Amino acid sequence: MITDSNPDFVDSAMNQLADYFDDLARGKVQVPRQPVTTRIREQIQDQEVLAYHDLLVAQTGPLFAHFLASVPGILEELSHVGVTLARYTHERRKQDDRAFTLWEIDAFDGSSGRALAKYAKGAIRTLTNSPNKANQIHFDAHADKELCAFHSGSFLQVSREIVAQALDSQGLFRGVDYLYEMAAFQFYGRNRDEHLRGVSSFLREDGLAFFLEKLNQPEIDEYHRRERVKDEQHKSHYFSEEEIAWKKNAMLSQMKNGQILFSDFVEAASRYFSHVYLIWNGTNFYEFVASNNERSITQFIELLGQPIIPNGFCFEHPVVRVLSQPAAGC
Template sequence: MEDFTHFHEECERGARLNKLSDFFSSTAAGRAGVPIRRPSLDFRLLERNLETERFAALHATRQGPFDQHYLSSIPYRYEEEIRLGMAILRYSSACQPPITLYSLGTAEGTMARTISELADGQVLSLSCSPTIENQENFYAWGVPKHAQFFLGPFNHISPESLSQTPGLQDFASGFDIIFEDTTFQMYSPNRQQQIAFVQRNLRAKGLMIFLEKFRSLDAEEYQRRELQKDHGFKARYFSDAEIKHKKRNVLESMNLNEVTLDEMRAALREVFPYAYIIWNSGNFYSIAASTSLRNLNLFVSCLGSAAIPSEYTYGEVPTPFLPLP
């Protein structure tokens, strides 16, 4: 069994729990980082039907301050969160329900909670965050039947802690889907151990989905996409001064912990034989991986088309990431 002692120490020293903790706390409390207007969906990009409209309506109701900041910061992340949530619901129906979902580091857990509420017992979810304001926002709408929240960082959730923590025993046998939402990049660039640590909570043939901002060896191209994000999208929701303030006080620390797509591929290859890139927005990519090609293909078939204008994408999706074409 791999010893994660040094990994735990690395996480505890990470920017997320130290230098950036005030940013996450003040944003989750609505004291800072509040967009000029609430983020809005472009329904023209989505498959519009009664189920999608119900999901989007409940998601909008459950959003706390941090989610509103987050969805206003990444181009068309809001539309992708609806697409991803709907895909998980479809996937759960095609599997042997109930299935379990672990959404790690996703602020107030809006997407996971929305999925669980609408699935009505068919998807049991766990969200986590070390920020107490996110926990307060999660429970602002009462205690949901099928969604739970763990107050603490992702490195505090292990097979051992799940079996020993009151209320979390439903997840002791592992998760069918684990979703890492821009979390690893807040701690370190050590994707190898981050993935290895979290993957221990994944059931055999389960899915891991990663959303991250990736570093590029082409500094000019990376910066061009950043300018597109800031001036083509974020300027709808934040002033120029706020955009510069976040870049100086948050993103410069986060950028030190980004990895390249090739580095991510090398880390994933040690655990998973199969992976697809399923979404792209500028420097952000989502990757879905599994040991089961059947389950991975089933999930990808549940996604439908990416809900994002073509000018923000830099490659066809889905596209194989592992094994190499």
């Protein structure tokens, strides 16, 4: 088992499930029975999103492939956001010609970060941390070490010195340009205030923070209805009924213990970010972007447009919308 001096990590589901995650990362259990690729390719009009998708799926490690097979629509969304971040960064570099930086929080073997760094052609350097050491095997096998770095350890162990050194920051470290939490917080309990306070301190003043969260619903029947949609219309393409049931018993109850409500997440995020947007939904999964700089987040949202979500998985209307912003005159 992974151990750490931080009591929040020792008691976390991430630590308690360490052996299970190790088996997933080594491809010993819960391996998708077919490659995970988009099933709506003909509906994606942006050829750059398709190119990014192909880059992303070409070098995924076992745990990231399992993740894509478990979350409906997330492959299309990561491709969409990746292209938008690259475009946004290239626009920013017209006034600020430097390498921008992204820290992926507990993001498996860095499949997403590696794809972004490669697609952006060096405009974005990425750091991925993971508490599961087996993920580094697949990171090392595929990463361009000039553009990507890996830290073996929970995000609770990551310091500003670790991030600055990994991203080769010269001079005074002002923080990263982008954060992306890859559905990690739910494995460390319900205290989103503490989680958000910690990671927000790593972000530059004009940076963007992305949070992928699996959330509870006010009505338990609605939560289970969306879970059935996920299992029957997405996961069934990649796993047997027995595998889906086994994962529910072995893992999902632990995850649910760390999930919170949509309103609770927005309330916590609003304490650390003056602007919070919802940008995607897939059954009980949600993606948010937040910033303390209105110009930065407005420019990103304008470039982003509407998400690409396969039919049947979106339960939010409208999807892209502002959830929190300063009151007029503030």
